[in-house]
Amino acid sequence: MTSTTTRRSLLKGGALAAGALALGAPARVHAQSKELNVVGATFNLRDPILQEFTKRSGIAVKPWINPSAQARADRIRVAPVDNLESGADFVKYAWEEKLIQPIDLSRLPNWKRATRLFVEGQATPQSPLGFGDNPGRLMYVDKEKTKAKYVPSMYQFDSIAYNPDRVPAKENVLSWGELFNPKWRGKAALYGIEWLGILDAALGMHALGLLKAQDLTNLTEKEVDTVILFLKEKKKEGHFRAFWKAFGELVNLMTANEVWIADGWWPTVMEVRQKGTPCRYAEAVEGYRAWAVGSAISATCKNVDGAYEWINFWLEGFAGAKQAEIGYYSPVDTYTKYMTPEQVRKSYGGEGRDGGPVERRNARVFVWNTKPKNQEYYSDKWNEFLAS
Amino acid sequence: MIGWRTRQRVVKVALGALTLGFLAYQWMPILTMGLLSFTGPDGGTTFPMRGVSLHWYRELLRVQSVDDFKPPMARSLALALACSLTTAVFAVAAAQAMRARFRGSGAFFYLVLLGVMAPGLLVGFGIALITRVLGIPLAWYSTTFAVHLVWTLPFGFLTMLAVFNRFDRRLEEAGLTLGASRLTTFRRITLPLVLPGVIGSALFGFTLSFDEFARSFFSTGSEQTLPLVIYAQFDRQLQPTLYALGTLTTVVSLLAVGSAIALLRGSARRTLTTRP
Amino acid sequence: MSTLRERSPVAYALAGPVTLWMAAALVAPTLFIVWVSLWTTRTFSTANPLGVVNYVRFFHRPAYVKVLADTVEQALLLMAITGLVGYGIAYFLAVKVERPGVRLALFLAFVIPFWTSALIRTIAWIPFLGVGGVINTALLALRVVDRPVEAFLFSRAGITLAQVSFYTLLAAGPVVYTLRNIPRSLREAAHCLKASPLRVFWRIVLPLTLPGIVIGQILVFLNVMADFATAQAIGGHKLAYLGNLVIMLYESGQLPFASVIAVLLMACMLAGVAVLLKVVDVRRLGAP
Numbered sequence: 042m043t044s045t046t047t048r049r050s051l052l053k054g055g056a057l058a059a060g061a062l063a064l065g066a067p068a069r070v071h072a073q074s075k076e077l078n079v080v081g082a083t084f085n086l087r088d089p090i091l092q093e094f095t096k097r098s099g100i101a102v103k104p105w106i107n108p109s110a111q112a113r114a115d116r117i118r119v120a121p122v123d124n125l126e127s128g129a130d131f132v133k134y135a136w137e138e139k140l141i142q143p144i145d146l147s148r149l150p151n152w153k154r155a156t157r158l159f160v161e162g163q164a165t166p167q168s169p170l171g172f173g174d175n176p177g178r179l180m181y182v183d184k185e186k187t188k189a190k191y192v193p194s195m196y197q198f199d200s201i202a203y204n205p206d207r208v209p210a211k212e213n214v215l216s217w218g219e220l221f222n223p224k225w226r227g228k229a230a231l232y233g234i235e236w237l238g239i240l241d242a243a244l245g246m247h248a249l250g251l252l253k254a255q256d257l258t259n260l261t262e263k264e265v266d267t268v269i270l271f272l273k274e275k276k277k278e279g280h281f282r283a284f285w286k287a288f289g290e291l292v293n294l295m296t297a298n299e300v301w302i303a304d305g306w307w308p309t310v311m312e313v314r315q316k317g318t319p320c321r322y323a324e325a326v327e328g329y330r331a332w333a334v335g336s337a338i339s340a341t342c343k344n345v346d347g348a349y350e351w352i353n354f355w356l357e358g359f360a361g362a363k364q365a366e367i368g369y370y371s372p373v374d375t376y377t378k379y380m381t382p383e384q385v386r387k388s389y390g391g392e393g394r395d396g397g398p399v400e401r402r403n404a405r406v407f408v409w410n411t412k413p414k415n416q417e418y419y420s421d422k423w424n425e426f427l428a429s
Numbered sequence: 430m431i432g433w434r435t436r437q438r439v440v441k442v443a444l445g446a447l448t449l450g451f452l453a454y455q456w457m458p459i460l461t462m463g464l465l466s467f468t469g470p471d472g473g474t475t476f477p478m479r480g481v482s483l484h485w486y487r488e489l490l491r492v493q494s495v496d497d498f499k500p501p502m503a504r505s506l507a508l509a510l511a512c513s514l515t516t517a518v519f520a521v522a523a524a525q526a527m528r529a530r531f532r533g534s535g536a537f538f539y540l541v542l543l544g545v546m547a548p549g550l551l552v553g554f555g556i557a558l559i560t561r562v563l564g565i566p567l568a569w570y571s572t573t574f575a576v577h578l579v580w581t582l583p584f585g586f587l588t589m590l591a592v593f594n595r596f597d598r599r600l601e602e603a604g605l606t607l608g609a610s611r612l613t614t615f616r617r618i619t620l621p622l623v624l625p626g627v628i629g630s631a632l633f634g635f636t637l638s639f640d641e642f643a644r645s646f647f648s649t650g651s652e653q654t655l656p657l658v659i660y661a662q663f664d665r666q667l668q669p670t671l672y673a674l675g676t677l678t679t680v681v682s683l684l685a686v687g688s689a690i691a692l693l694r695g696s697a698r699r700t701l702t703t704r705p
Numbered sequence: 706m707s708t709l710r711e712r713s714p715v716a717y718a719l720a721g722p723v724t725l726w727m728a729a730a731l732v733a734p735t736l737f738i739v740w741v742s743l744w745t746t747r748t749f750s751t752a753n754p755l756g757v758v759n760y761v762r763f764f765h766r767p768a769y770v771k772v773l774a775d776t777v778e779q780a781l782l783l784m785a786i787t788g789l790v791g792y793g794i795a796y797f798l799a800v801k802v803e804r805p806g807v808r809l810a811l812f813l814a815f816v817i818p819f820w821t822s823a824l825i826r827t828i829a830w831i832p833f834l835g836v837g838g839v840i841n842t843a844l845l846a847l848r849v850v851d852r853p854v855e856a857f858l859f860s861r862a863g864i865t866l867a868q869v870s871f872y873t874l875l876a877a878g879p880v881v882y883t884l885r886n887i888p889r890s891l892r893e894a895a896h897c898l899k900a901s902p903l904r905v906f907w908r909i910v911l912p913l914t915l916p917g918i919v920i921g922q923i924l925v926f927l928n929v930m931a932d933f934a935t936a937q938a939i940g941g942h943k944l945a946y947l948g949n950l951v952i953m954l955y956e957s958g959q960l961p962f963a964s965v966i967a968v969l970l971m972a973c974m975l976a977g978v979a980v981l982l983k984v985v986d987v988r989r990l991g992a993p
Contacts, residue, residue, distance in 0.1 A: 078651065082661070082664045083495070083496070083661050083662060083664045083665045084664045084665055086495060087495065088492075088495050088496060091495060103651040104495060104651065105651050105653075106495065106653070106657075106658075106661040107646070107657070107660075107661060108660060108661060108663050108664045109646075109956060110956075111955060111956045111957070111958060112646060112647070115554070115647075116647075118557075118558060118561065118749070119554070119557035119558055119560075119561045119567065119647060120557070120561070120566075120567055120650065120651075134958055137748070138748060138749055227855060233942035234956070234957075235953065235957060236957065276943070281941075281943060282855070282859055282941065283859040283941025283942065283943060284941055284942035284943055285942070286937075286942060287663035287664055288663065288664050288665060288666070289662060289663040289664065289665060289666060289667035290663065290667075290938075292473070292666050292667065293473070293474055293475055293667055293828070293831060296473045296474075296475055297473075297475035297476065297831055297832065297835050297836070297837055297838075298836065298837055299831070299835055299836055299837075299858075299859075312666040315471065315666075316471065316472065316473035316479075316666075317471055317472075317473070317477065317479050412957075412958075416747075416957055416958065416959065417747075417762070417959065417962070419957075420953070420954060420957055420959060420962075421762070421766055421768070421769075423953075424766075424768050424769060424772065424945055424950065424953075425766070425768035427772075427943065427944060427945035428768045428769075428771045428772050428775065428944075428945050429768075433896075433902065436902060437902075440801070440902075441797070441801045444793050444794070444796055444797035444801055445797055445801065447790065447793045447794060447797065448793070448794045448797045448798065448811070451790060451794060451873065452811070452814055452815065454870060455815060455818050455870055456814075456818060457833060457839065457840075458818075458826055458829045458830055458833045458870075459818050459821065459826070459829070461829050461832050461833045461838070461839050462821070462825065462826070462829040465829075465832060474828055474829075474831070474832070475831055475832045475835065475837065475838075476832050476835075476837045476838060476842075477837070519722070519723050519726075522719040522720070522722070522723065523719065523720060523723045524990070525716075525719055526716040526717070526719040526720035526723075527720075527988060527990055528716075528990045529710065529711055529713050529715070529716035530711060530989070530990075531713075531716040531717055531720065534716075534720075534988060535988055537720055537724065538988045539975065539978070540724065540727050540732075541723065541727065542923075542927070542978060543727065543731055543732070543735065543971075544727065544731055545924075545927040545928070545931065545974075546927060546931070546970075546971045546974040546975065547731060547734070547735050547738070547967070547971060548738075548931060548948070548951050548967045548970060548971075549931075550951065550952060550955060551734070551738050551951065551955070551963065551964060551967050552731065552734045552735065552738070553734075554734075554955075555733070555734025555735070555737040555738055556730065556733075556734050558737065559733055559734065559737065575726070575729070575730040576730055578726065578730070579726070579727060579730045579731045582723070582727075583927075584875075584924065587879065587920050587923065587924060587987075588878065588879060588882070588920075590916075590920060590987050590988070590990065591878075591879035591880075591882040591883055591916065591917050591920045591987075592882045592886075593990045594882075594883060594886070594916040594917070594987065594990055595883065595886040595887075595913065595916070596886070596990070625882065625885070626882055629878060629882070632816060635820075636816065636819045636820060639820060639822075640819070640822060640823045642823070642824070642934070643933075643934075655822060656822055656823070656824060659822055659824045659825060660824055667828060671824075671825050671828065672825065672829070674822075674825065675821040675822065675825040675826070675829070678820055678821050678822070679817060679818070679820070679821055682817045682820045683817060686813050686817065690806070690809065690810065690813075694806070
């Protein structure tokens with residue numbers, strides 16, 4: 042406890058000293074308020090959004106873009122970072138490691154308009170909370186919900202993406218177990234990140250009745266063993282064509298017809314279709330695997346006001362509308378200012394879109410992307426699977 | 430009995446086939462990439478091609494700001510050139526030092542080779558943390574350069590060791606006995622003789638730095654190098670813009686190398702003809 | 706006599722800058738990695754108590770040891786393939802090609818593909834080796850197979866194919882230099898003395914190029930051991946080698962364990978180089 046604070050103050054001191062040594066400390070401070078160091082990925086730090094933000098606030102954004110969520114969180118240790126764009130699982134990590142500071146929600150007026158999914162953790166009082174790290178529960182620091190660890194800015198629901206020409210699905214409904222149907226041997230793909238791959242396998246096994254677990258996102262060691270045994274069998278049969286770790290890889294696999302069925306989400310399906318290969322996004326019988334990416338403020342943030350402006354900008358509606366173009370949902374409904382009613386119907390109303398309106402999805406969350414407590418065991422067993 | 434000339438020719442043809450076959454194998458992915466770079470606006474990074482167009486080349490030149498490849502490419506080129514020169518100089522210096530078999534040269538060898546042995550991602554992370562504590566800011570031209578050189582130097586060093594391995598000292602001795610200083614002998618006799626090795630080290634330094642990714646991960650500032658920017662694209666749909674970039678790089682390299690050779694040939698011919 | 710006396714102080718001056726640079730930019734982070742590998746808790750803290758618990762974890766699980774063995778095996782396989790193919794190519798370039806211009810052109814033809822970003826080339830392997838790709842389409846058209854071959858990609862074979870493409874030049878390069886260093890007169894003399902070409906090769910050329918072979922093999926060995934990008938991308942994240950284990954464990958927030966793998970990897974590499982140096986100590990330069 043003390044050591045990390047001493048180290049942090051050493052870092053702060055060192056950084057401050059370095060800064061003060063530079064020409065004119067006052068000028069430095071002024072310049073810092075005009076700059077914002079944001080760490081994110083190419084799916085949220087997009088050109089039109091960055092440019093609009095700079096135009097409105099006068100703050101120049103210095104983005105550090107990296108697909109590795111771990112590297113994004115670790116960036117705070119090695120370089121000046123103001124905002125960290127991350128998912129709930131790595132926000133949990135960053136919070137435990139004291140890399141981020143609590144966000145005062147009263148400084149974010151638009152947060153009042155957030156969907157119930159992120160205020161209460163459930164879209165409706167009857168919908169399931171979903172197993173795992175539910176952002177609507179995890180994000181708050183206190184019971185009164187005045188402070189948050191991060192503020193979600195985009196979210197989606199993953200289920201099964203498939204090529205309808207090869208994989209039949211009645212009324213676009215598939216079970217997670219379909220991913221392991223021997224008919225798709227050699228044509229299936231799964232998430233290559235160990236805890237998510239195991240989660241997907243657990244979902245499939247649960248659907249097929251092969252696994253009974255209390256919490257699919259936090260399996261006990263024996264349950265992990267069962268899943269890995271199943272996966273090893275499938276690997277021996279040559280069931281998996283490949284695993285994917287990034288958006289682009291999955292799109293490539295499905296577009297090239299290397300893979301006919303995989304776990305995916307609406308934006309990936311959109312992109313595959315755009316490239317000419319038929320692809321549909323099924324409604325999962327058991328429910329969706331959901332996740333939400335948002336903005337956190339780094340513990341070493343130099344431009345706190347700017348950081349709040351950044352988050353407010355994301356909740357204001359422009360960014361939400363832009364992300365809707367590539368298929369992501371915004372947690373606040375401010376995007377209506379920037380979208381025509383037709384566009385809103387298509388994005389949120391489910392018109393011309395697989396899986397129906399957002400209401401049909403958010404009430405059927407089965408699990409959330411979660412980093413399990415016994416991470417080490419997951420890694421050991423996944424490696425066993427890879428080495429087999 | 431097969432005559433030795435026929436035997437020689439057979440070996441030449443066989444090895445030539447191997448070389449050219451392997452060359453074709455090297456180039457086929459490049460040609461695939463080149464072909465796909467001309468895919469239509471709806472095409473992806475895999476077959477089937479959907480139409481033929483220059484769309485992705487236009488995209489490459491048009492794109493600004495975050496998705497722009499041009500500034501990172503310029504940075505990577507500058508970094509690679511700097512690395513190339515430094516690698517060549519250091520590799521020659523280190524190899525020369527090894528020739529003198531100084532005390533500790535055995536361990537020195539392992540020290541240099543450590544550059545290839547240490548996993549890049551963690552080395553980059555380590556450097557980033559250390560520089561953070563020391564208050565040194567991360568930047569592509571300072572911290573990344575330092576880490577790149579550590580990676581490219583062993584390659585150059587080993588190349589120079591191969592060149593110096595059976596180096597005929599008598600040529601240097603001749604120069605020394607004729608009264609030339611050690612420095613002059615080195616400059617006018619040794620260096621020209623090992624020049625292919627020096628060029629090889631320089632090429633290694635350039636190629637490896639230009640492509641370096643794992644070490645650059647953490648050691649760059651907010652201005653990133655080309656491989657990092659390309660890697661970042663994996664979070665979005667992979668566009669044939671990448672292929673356009675790759676094809677352009679190849680074409681430019683061919684042109685650069687071709688013109689360099691033509692220039693060298695031209696100057697060589699000129700020096701030959703101007704001699705009395 | 707050479708331009709440098711034995712154990713001349715100038716040697717230290719030449720080796721000095723390199724040593725300093727390596728010490729600052731490499732040794733320091735490497736020591737950091739070793740220190741982190743001894744951390745006993747998951748949290749990132751400089752006050753972490755030290756212990757070997759993570760090393761125990763590695764050796765406790767046979768799967769991790771298997772990965773180590775698989776990685777070494779892959780390295781040996783690549784060394785063999787690139788050694789043979791590389792030597793053939795080197796022999797052709799160094800000995801059989803007469804004109805230096807052609808030699809240079811061929812050599813550069815090999816190098817130029819490496820100036821395209823490796824990531825882009827890796828993406829291009831899918832349309833090259835995939836089921837709808839160039840090779841499979843050709844094989845189908847020529848009726849060599851009746852279904853596209855899946856084994857080329859996302860498999861051990863695919864990784865090997867890609868690594869051969871990337872690393873053969875490393876094996877060939879040093880051999881070219883050592884071949885060029887053999888004066889033609891040496892071989893001609895042997896011919897005049899009625900030695901068969903095979904004998905000339907086996908007794909004269911090969912031993913003289915052995916240092917070049919060993920250097921090439923060192924380069925290939927180190928690169929294959931450290932490789933993670935090819936194994937991940939072309940292996941479809943289905944196979945584990947030490948290189949991509951480091952990445953995998955880092956990404957799941959287990960830095961100390963990732964460091965353990967890194968340390969073990971480095972230890973293997975050191976051992977491997979030491980073994981190769983026993984064949985020919987390439988640190989000893991100059992004709993005896």
